Structure formats: structure tokens, C-alpha cells
Amino acid sequence: xxxxxxxxxHKSFGPLExxxxxxxxxxxxxxxxxxxxxxxxxxxxxxxxxxxxxxTKGEVIIDGISLTDPRTDINAVRQEVGMVFQRFNLFxxxxxxxxxxxxxxxxxxxxxxxxxxxxxxxxxxxxxxxKADSYPEQLSGGQQQRVAIARALAMQPKVMLFDEPxxxxxxxxxxxxxxxxxxxxxxxxxxxxxxxxxxxxxEVGDRVLFMDExxxxxxxxxxxxxxxCRNPRTKSxxxxxx
Amino acid sequence: MxxxxxxxxxxxxxxxxxxxxxxxAVALGIILGLxxxxxxxxxxxxxxxxxxxxxxxxxxxxxxxxxxxxxYGFPQLLNEGQQFLMANFGLPQVLQTTHIPVFVAATVxxxxxxxxxxxxxxxxxIQSIDxxxxxxxxxxxxxxxxxxxxxxxxxxxxxxxPPLGNEFIAMLKDTSLLSVIGYVELTRQGQLISAATFxxxxxxxxxxxxxxxxxxxxxxxxxxxxxxxxxxxxDRS
Numbered sequence: 192x193x194x195x196x197x198x199x200x201h202k203s204f205g206p207l208e209x210x211x212x213x214x215x216x217x218x219x220x221x222x223x224x225x226x227x228x229x230x231x232x233x234x235x236x237x238x239x240x241x242x243x244x245x246x247t248k249g250e251v252i253i254d255g256i257s258l259t260d261p262r263t264d265i266n267a268v269r270q271e272v273g274m275v276f277q278r279f280n281l282f283x284x285x286x287x288x289x290x291x292x293x294x295x296x297x298x299x300x301x302x303x304x305x306x307x308x309x310x311x312x313x314x315x316x317x318x319x320x321x322k323a324d325s326y327p328e329q330l331s332g333g334q335q336q337r338v339a340i341a342r343a344l345a346m347q348p349k350v351m352l353f354d355e356p357x358x359x360x361x362x363x364x365x366x367x368x369x370x371x372x373x374x375x376x377x378x379x380x381x382x383x384x385x386x387x388x389x390x391x392x393x394e395v396g397d398r399v400l401f402m403d404e405x406x407x408x409x410x411x412x413x414x415x416x417x418x419x420c421r422n423p424r425t426k427s428x429x430x431x432x433x
Numbered sequence: 434m435x436x437x438x439x440x441x442x443x444x445x446x447x448x449x450x451x452x453x454x455x456x457x458a459v460a461l462g463i464i465l466g467l468x469x470x471x472x473x474x475x476x477x478x479x480x481x482x483x484x485x486x487x488x489x490x491x492x493x494x495x496x497x498x499x500x501x502x503x504x505y506g507f508p509q510l511l512n513e514g515q516q517f518l519m520a521n522f523g524l525p526q527v528l529q530t531t532h533i534p535v536f537v538a539a540t541v542x543x544x545x546x547x548x549x550x551x552x553x554x555x556x557x558x559i560q561s562i563d564x565x566x567x568x569x570x571x572x573x574x575x576x577x578x579x580x581x582x583x584x585x586x587x588x589x590x591x592x593x594x595p596p597l598g599n600e601f602i603a604m605l606k607d608t609s610l611l612s613v614i615g616y617v618e619l620t621r622q623g624q625l626i627s628a629a630t631f632x633x634x635x636x637x638x639x640x641x642x643x644x645x646x647x648x649x650x651x652x653x654x655x656x657x658x659x660x661x662x663x664x665x666x667x668d669r670s
Binding site for chain 1: 572584588
């Protein structure tokens with residue numbers, strides 16, 4: 192079953208064309224890792240998948256609903272697409288628990304008690320049950336990112352987008368965040384992950400997309416990409432980072 | 434010295450009026466300022482244009498002139514407007530007098546003025562919130578309105594408390610201009626006493642000290658509020 196379909200996606204910022212025609216199909220339960228040099232458009236591509244950036248041209252269809260159709264209620268679609276940011280973006284004026292319950296209560300209209308119960312279950316899942324009443328600033332980066340994942344999951348999304356989720360973390364905290372993401376992948380979540388963690392891509396990714404200059408230059412299984420890539424640009428990129 | 438002590442009750446009565454008009458002006462200014470501040474950030478061109486005109490006019494012209502326009506100019510507008518309607522459309526005379534009570538003129542002019550400054554304070558406060566906050570809220574399915582209400586404004590309010598405190602102090606001092614239209618606040622009370630006693634030095638010095646006592650108290654109170662509200666807010670940018 193197809194979860195995400197992207198057709199001829201273009202995105203320009205003024206005269207700068209960041210995405211120059213992306214086509215790809217992502218199946219339900221698939222974990223797709225997007226790699227590529229900085230400035231290649233990976234983050235913009237990801238942000239087009241929940242319309243944080245509006246595509247200049249082309250179509251994005253998630254679970255059968257076209258995001259680019261002007262009649263689509265974009266807020267309704269965003270509820271089904273969770274996003275985790277590089278800089279966490281937790282709400283600093285709310286406790287960890289409130290960070291997680293806010294959207295379910297205000298957007299999904301869940302009763303507060305239900306939302307809290309669900310939030311505590313999610314916090315247990317990411318190993319932070321005891322931090323429910325802390326404020327984000329009292330947590331380490333790795334803990335904040337795990338809360339951010341729990342916050343996104345609280346909306347029970349069908350797809351999770353990760354925008355360089357470990358890039359702002361101290362090295363010793365990367366593992367704990369990746370562990371949570373691996374669990375999520377194992378449970379069958381459809382995931383699109385922009386990352387520089389090649390170990391994660393190898394271990395968890397079903398498919399790797401290599402992007403350069405606004406295009407998907409090469410794609411394949413992690414094995415194909417990391418061990419037998421054909422495109423010279425992929426080769427040169429991998430030789431620099433591996 | 435005896436003179437100052439004698440006239441102190443009158444001066445304090447004036448100070449009470451000063452405090453009253455300042456509170457009213459800033460309270461209404463906050464409402465106007467919130468509307469105009471958000472208006473300036475609106476994507477609708479007309480809304481942001483009108484808000485910008487309002488802010489530019491009231492920040493770019495002297496409060497004293499604004500007071501004159503409201504107190505002297507507005508009655509003229511009412512009067513001539515009524516004459517026009519009566520002459521051209523045969524409408525009956527509605528207003529017997531077009532004189533505006535001093536308190537109304539004082540309230541209108543200072544509130545409009547304060548609103549323009551507060552608008553800029555709110556605009557800056559809202560813009561100082563990291564864009565990632567809105568993106569996170571929107572990615573969770575919140576509407577623009579919800580993300581403004583639950584995420585941006587609560588954080589912006591904390592940040593605008595110090596500048597709002599400054600605005601309050603500035604307005605408290607600026608209300609002395611209302612003395613020229615005969616609003617009996619602290620400065621006007623000082624003028625009256627000074628004129629009756631021919632002791633301007635002592636009287637105006639006492640007036641100044643009362644202003645200082647008020648502004649000092651307010652600025653300490655704002656410092657306290659700022660410390661209290663700091664919990665759970667830190668700058669991540």
C-alpha cells in the first residue's frame with residue numbers, strides 16, 4: 192500500500208530552485224532514509240511533505256489525500272503526519288506532559304484525562320516517565336528530542352518525518368534518540384528520515400535516497416547505496432563521510 | 434517646608450489622578466496595541482497598512498499635539514459635521530453641545546498614543562519567538578489561530594513585560610502634558626498651588642519627588658514580575 196506519493200515536486204525560494212522535480216513513492220511501514228550534501232534540498236523535501244513549505248509545482252499525496260489540492264484541509268492532514276525537528280522545538284512555557292497533551296486536547300478534542308494517560312504511556316515508551324512535570328530547559332538535548340518524538344506520536348500519525356533529529360545533539364546522546372527511532376521502525380511506523388547517521392540508515396532503513404542539487408540522484412537498499420553505488424556523485428559524497 | 438506639607442494632600446490627590454489616567458491609558462493601550470501589533474504582522478496588505486499608519490502617526494507626532502487635536506479639534510469636527518448633515522440632509526440637531534469632557538479627551542488621546550507604542554512592543558515580542566515554535570505547533574495540526582493563542586502569545590507576553598513596564602513609566606510622566614487642557618493631575622495641581630503661593634521651587638520639587646516615587650515603585654515591581662515569570666522560559670535561538 193502506498194503511503195506517500197510525490198510527483199514532479201518543485202520548490203523555489205525566489206530565484207533559487209531548491210527542488211527540481213522529485214518523484215518518489217513510499218509504502219506504508221517503509222523506513223526511507225534521505226541522505227545528501229548540505230544544500231541538496233533534503234530538508235526542504237521533507238518539509239514539503241507536511242506543507243511547512245508550499246511546493247511551487249507538483250503534487251504530494253499522503254494516504255490518498257492530495258496536500259497540494261487547494262480544497263484539502265491542511266491542518267487535518269498535518270495531524271496524520273508527525274514531525275521531529277533538528278532543534279526539538281519543544282514549547283518552553285509548558286511542562287513535558289503539557290507539551291505532549293496540548294495538541295491531542297486542542298486539536299483532536301481528546302478529554303484531558305485520556306490525553307494525559309496516553310502521554311504518560313508515550314513517556315514510558317521513550318524512557319522519560321519521571322520527567323513528566325519537568326520543563327524542557329531542565330532536560331538534556333537527547334531527552335528533549337525523545338519528548339519531541341513522544342509529542343508527535345501523541346497525535347497518532349500515520350507517517351513520521353525526522354529532520355536531522357540527532358544533528359543538534361552531543362555525541363553521547365545520539366544513541367538514545369536513535370534507539371527510540373529504531374523501536375518505532377520495528378513497530379511498523381512509516382518513516383522518512385533526513386540524517387547523517389549512516390549506521391542508522393544501514394541498520395533500519397528499507398531504502399536510501401541520495402539527493403543532490405534538488406534531485407534524487409540515486410536510490411536503493413542500504414546495501415546497494417553503501418556498497419555498490421553507481422552514480423559518481425553518490426560515490427564522492429559517501430567517500431567523504433564514511 | 435511647611436508649605437509643602439500643607440499642600441501635600443492636594444498633591445497626592447493629583448498623583449492619584451495621574452495614576453488613574455495612566456492606568457486607563459495603558460490598559461486601553463494594551464488592547465489597542467495588541468490589535469494594531471497583530472495587524473502589522475497580518476498577511477493582509479490592507480490590515481497591515483492601516484495598522485502601520487496608526488502606529489506611525491501616533492509615534493511620529495507629539496502627544497501634546499494629539500491632545501490638542503482630540504480636545505479642541507474633535508469638538509469642531511462634531512460641530513461642523515452636524516451642521517453639514519443638518520444643512521444637506523435635513524437631519525435634526527442631535528448634539529446640543531459639542532464640548533468634550535476633559536477626562537474623556539485625556540483618556541482618548543493618551544490611550545491612542547500608548548496603543549501605538551504598545552503595538553510595536555507586541556510586534557517585536559511576537560517576532561522574537563523562534564519560528565520553530567510555530568512550525569512545531571502547525572506540524573501538530575494546530576491552526577494559525579491556535580498556535581498564536583497557545584504557543585506564541587503566552588511566550589511573547591513574558592518577553593514584553595519589561596518594555597511594557599517602561600511604557601507605563603513613560604506614560605505616567607507624559608500625562609503631565611494633560612495639565613495644559615486643565616486635567617487636574619499632579620502637574621496641574623502643582624501649577625495651581627505654585628500660582629497661589631508664589632513658591633514654585635518647593636512645590637515643583639515636591640511634584641518631581643512624587644513622580645519619582647511612583648516611577649521607582651513601578652520599575653521595582655516590573656523587575657519582580659520579570660523574575661517571577663522567568664520560570665520555564667529560556668531563549669533557544
